[in-house]
Amino acid sequence: MSATFDTIANIIAETCDIPRDSITQDSHAINDLGIDSLDFLDIAFAIDKAFGIKLPLEQWTQEVNDGKATTDQYFVLKNLSARIDELVAAKGA
């Protein structure tokens, strides 16, 4: 289990009052955990702060709306963790 996943799972648990042990790498933030777009802003804020990045939420939303990506690619937590790792790596490059 990655440190990135642990961090975002803890953020989600604290921000949305969701039991930590119900959050898994395969959880879909929207479909499984019931997080709505407004609550996700709080999560994004905490993630941005924790990792020193800026989650490209608008770009992701546009890609989903345009049919170029699925919500699974960004909101299943193992995939979200991978996206965050990519952003952190790009920042340090």
Next chain:
Amino acid sequence: MRLEYFQLIDRIVDINLADRTISSEATVPTTSTIFEGHFPGFPLMPGVLLIESMAQTSGWLVVALNDYKRMPFLAAVREAKLRTFVIPGQKLSITARLVHEGSGYAMTEAKITCADKSICDAAITFRVLDFPNSDMREHMRDTAARIGFNVEAPTNG
């Protein structure tokens, strides 16, 4: 303030994009139909309008930070504290600071003081979107001119 028109800021006093701060001022009108109901014989500035004043002040900061190309929409108010009554005729100083600028959203902390006395404060979240249409953008420009918000060269920072 023109409460019935939801114009809750009289003037932008200062805006600093480097520090991501803004200050404005507003005088509570001495008469308003709102005071007839809130409350009869005991007129008070409604707390929700104080919060709106902080949101509008924060909003102009977000507009400036987005080069007047996008506008903020109030999404959430957290930790709002209304510390004392505000009565007709009082002059309010409103300040806001950008806490975070995310992708499609912004968060500020704002407060109101009156004669250096703390009135209220809150943490505010906005969605930041394109102007919905050109009429809206022009309306915002007109409002900006009215309150002394120089949209072409708005900053000290």
